[in-house]
Amino acid sequence: MNYKTHINGGILVGLYVNLQMSNTSIISTGVFLGGAVVGSIFPDIDHKNSYIGKKAKTISKAINKFAGHRKLFHAPLMYLLLYSISIGMINDKLLLVGIKGLFLGVLSHLLLDSFTIGGLPWFYPLSKKKFSLGSVKTNSKVEDILCGVLIFINIVIVLDILHITSVFTFTQK
Numbered sequence: 001m002n003y004k005t006h007i008n009g010g011i012l013v014g015l016y017v018n019l020q021m022s023n024t025s026i027i028s029t030g031v032f033l034g035g036a037v038v039g040s041i042f043p044d045i046d047h048k049n050s051y052i053g054k055k056a057k058t059i060s061k062a063i064n065k066f067a068g069h070r071k072l073f074h075a076p077l078m079y080l081l082l083y084s085i086s087i088g089m090i091n092d093k094l095l096l097v098g099i100k101g102l103f104l105g106v107l108s109h110l111l112l113d114s115f116t117i118g119g120l121p122w123f124y125p126l127s128k129k130k131f132s133l134g135s136v137k138t139n140s141k142v143e144d145i146l147c148g149v150l151i152f153i154n155i156v157i158v159l160d161i162l163h164i165t166s167v168f169t170f171t172q173k
């Protein structure tokens, strides 16, 4: 999927999870959401023509060469391992919030990619088999619609938070 869909998926899960947490300051909310947005586009660094790949072409090319596309950098098990390691190593509270946002964003990316025709290697590197829950083609009309729906939900959540609307129950605190 393209970066617009991924960013909106990241914002959606970021907003949702943030609303579940208690006593969140504006700063920690910002760091959490920022982490989620970066995480939501990060896995595509393994593809030089992706949005993030174009921003960091040299790194992207190197990663693609040694890891391939939609393999190690799209492997849930790798991120689970990295998450466990970083959570164990970091003590700074705000940095931890950012790391949690980052991995949540990555999770949203992997989930969305699971709905593409190509699918996702859920158990890589244990198995190369890719699993697909849908048949969405990147940059297709269906993806445009999905992206539009995500943008719409995000706008409503923000309006709910600002007490302009009250559509969702999880936004009520």
Ligand SMILES: [Zn+2]
Pocket: 001, 043, 044, 074, 109, 113
């Ligand atoms: Zn991807």
